[in-house]
Amino acid sequence: MVLDILDGWFVTVGVHLYDTLIPIFRKARFFLLLPFTPILKVITDHALSRLGVTIGSSPKADLCILDKRFYARLWADQIFGLEEMFAEGWWTSGNLEVFYDKLFSLGDKHRWLFRLQISYWEGLFRWGVLNTGRDGTNFNAAREYELPVEFFKLLTDKEHMQHSCGIYVNGATTYADSQIEKFKLIASKLELKPGMTLLDLGCGFGGLSKFMADNYGVTVTGVTVCESMATQATNHCRGSKVTIKTQHWRRMEGKFDRISIIEMLEHVGKQNYDEFFTKIKSLLNPGGRILLQHYVVDPGIPHFFEFACKNHFGQTYVAALNEFVTYSTRSFRIANMQDFSLDLEQAGKHFMGMIEDNRPEMEALVGPKLVRALQITYAAALAATKFKGGQVYQTVLVGKDDQNRIPVHRVTFRCARDSLPLHSYSNPQGSDHLLLEYKSVSCTESDTLKGNDCHGVWKLDQ
Numbered sequence: 062m063v064l065d066i067l068d069g070w071f072v073t074v075g076v077h078l079y080d081t082l083i084p085i086f087r088k089a090r091f092f093l094l095l096p097f098t099p100i101l102k103v104i105t106d107h108a109l110s111r112l113g114v115t116i117g118s119s120p121k122a123d124l125c126i127l128d129k130r131f132y133a134r135l136w137a138d139q140i141f142g143l144e145e146m147f148a149e150g151w152w153t154s155g156n157l158e159v160f161y162d163k164l165f166s167l168g169d170k171h172r173w174l175f176r177l178q179i180s181y182w183e184g185l186f187r188w189g190v191l192n193t194g195r196d197g198t199n200f201n202a203a204r205e206y207e208l209p210v211e212f213f214k215l216l217t218d219k220e221h222m223q224h225s226c227g228i229y230v231n232g233a234t235t236y237a238d239s240q241i242e243k244f245k246l247i248a249s250k251l252e253l254k255p256g257m258t259l260l261d262l263g264c265g266f267g268g269l270s271k272f273m274a275d276n277y278g279v280t281v282t283g284v285t286v287c288e289s290m291a292t293q294a295t296n297h298c299r300g301s302k303v304t305i306k307t308q309h310w311r312r313m314e315g316k317f318d319r320i321s322i323i324e325m326l327e328h329v330g331k332q333n334y335d336e337f338f339t340k341i342k343s344l345l346n347p348g349g350r351i352l353l354q355h356y357v358v359d360p361g362i363p364h365f366f367e368f369a370c371k372n373h374f375g376q377t378y379v380a381a382l383n384e385f386v387t388y389s390t391r392s393f394r395i396a397n398m399q400d401f402s403l404d405l406e407q408a409g410k411h412f413m414g415m416i417e418d419n420r421p422e423m424e425a426l427v428g429p430k431l432v433r434a435l436q437i438t439y440a441a442a443l444a445a446t447k448f449k450g451g452q453v454y455q456t457v458l459v460g461k462d463d464q465n466r467i468p469v470h471r472v473t474f475r476c477a478r479d480s481l482p483l484h485s486y487s488n489p490q491g492s493d494h495l496l497l498e499y500k501s502v503s504c505t506e507s508d509t510l511k512g513n514d515c516h517g518v519w520k521l522d523q
């Protein structure tokens with residue numbers, strides 16, 4: 062109890078210190094570098110042009126610089142500065158997706174550059190060390206989730222307002238259809254049956270909760286930590302067998318047959334993983350099943366990006382695959398795991414397109430800075446997905462002694478539109494660890510464009 066209070070104070074003081082001191086350090090770096098603008102410009106332009114980035118004052122250029130102080134701020138705050146400057150209108154791009162593709166063409170062997178950034182180490186204290194994902198610190202609610210539902214309708218789709226990756230199968234080409242395909246897939250993996258209870262943890266605007274209640278006869282409890290989101294979810298689910306609660310996951314009580322956790326794990330924070338998996342285990346009826354849709358990052362890619370945390374999502378920690386496996390298998394057995402990164406690319410393109418198409422309406426609702434911030438966040442996330450820095454998985458967790466629930470007890474590998482068993486998977490008896498091995502698949506650029514994904518060899522927990 063006393064430790065809890067002290068921890069709460071530490072987090073509160075830490076966040077306030079960070080919010081006060083770090084902007085001062087950043088400003089100081091910027092002003093120190095400002096007189097060196099001409100030389101920084103030569104170095105930067107040279108490096109970027111080697112990557113094929115076109116620089117100029119034309120709005121069609123990959124990098125159209127609108128403020129001469131751009132170079133000093135770029136060197137002062139690196140990626141974080143680049144993104145902040147975009148949000149503030151210091152630069153623009155004729156095609157943000159192409160610009161990021163060119164930046165990411167630096168390739169895997171240059172991932173160490175991420176760690177070379179001062180802004181990364183500054184951000185590590187705020188988003189990595191301080192445990193703001195704990196209950197009661199008031200820092201856990203993401204800014205983005207308190208935005209008006211009208212804004213999300215313009216960004217996602219008008220019907221389900223899901224803010225998560227859909228599945229583009231069975232002819233689904235639109236974001237709305239991809240969400241329905243995702244719901245159906247989740248329902249089948251969870252084997253939902255009428256009369257069951259489903260907990261939708263991190264329910265967003267209630268799209269999945271409502272769909273499952275209306276189409277599968279289950280009684281749903283949707284939980285979100287955000288007040289305004291809960292109100293909007295309640296409105297959306299009116300008339301369906303859905304109860305929406307505003308609650309931190311730590312405070313959840315009750316027992317459920319099934320649990321869905323769609324893109325919410327990212328807000329839990331690594332420090333809280335053990336507690337989280339123990340908690341959801343306690344919420345599950347015997348023989349129950351949990352489906353998580355969650356992101357993972359490749360080795361060498363940071364677990365959070367400060368710009369996205371600060372401007373949109375609040376505390377975010379994206380686990381590496383081995384971290385996810387290690388923590389989740391302390392309480393559960395992994396019954397099925399599937400990579401949906403190709404779908405993530407399509408979802409990313411959808412968000413970028415929606416921002417382009419609906420910019421005036423979006424800006425009227427939340428202001429131009431936030432819309433531009435969102436645009437660059439999606440552009441970076443899309444590039445990270447394309448260049449295999451991050452993936453999105455669906456994982457089914459079952460009780461440790463539950464041996465025969467899901468027919469395919471293996472990790473699935475996404476290739477073309479199918480999941481192909483191109484890897485080996487073992488979960489040795491008595492071991493909490495899972496070994497995944499993705500065999501390399503050779504593919505050409507045109508295969509990639511057609512949808513054949515290409516991963517290297519992945520080995521975990523050996």
Ligand SMILES: C[S@@+](CC[C@H](N)C(=O)[O-])C[C@H]1O[C@@H](n2cnc3c(N)ncnc32)[C@H](O)[C@@H]1O
Nearest residue numbers: 223224225263264265285286309310323325328
């Ligand atoms: C990316 S949104 C996903 C929403 C929804 N599942 C969807 O697919 O659209 C993350 C959700 O997790 C919820 N969340 C974040 N932190 C939480 C916490 N500590 N306890 C409960 N819910 C939380 C947010 O309120 C939000 O609804």
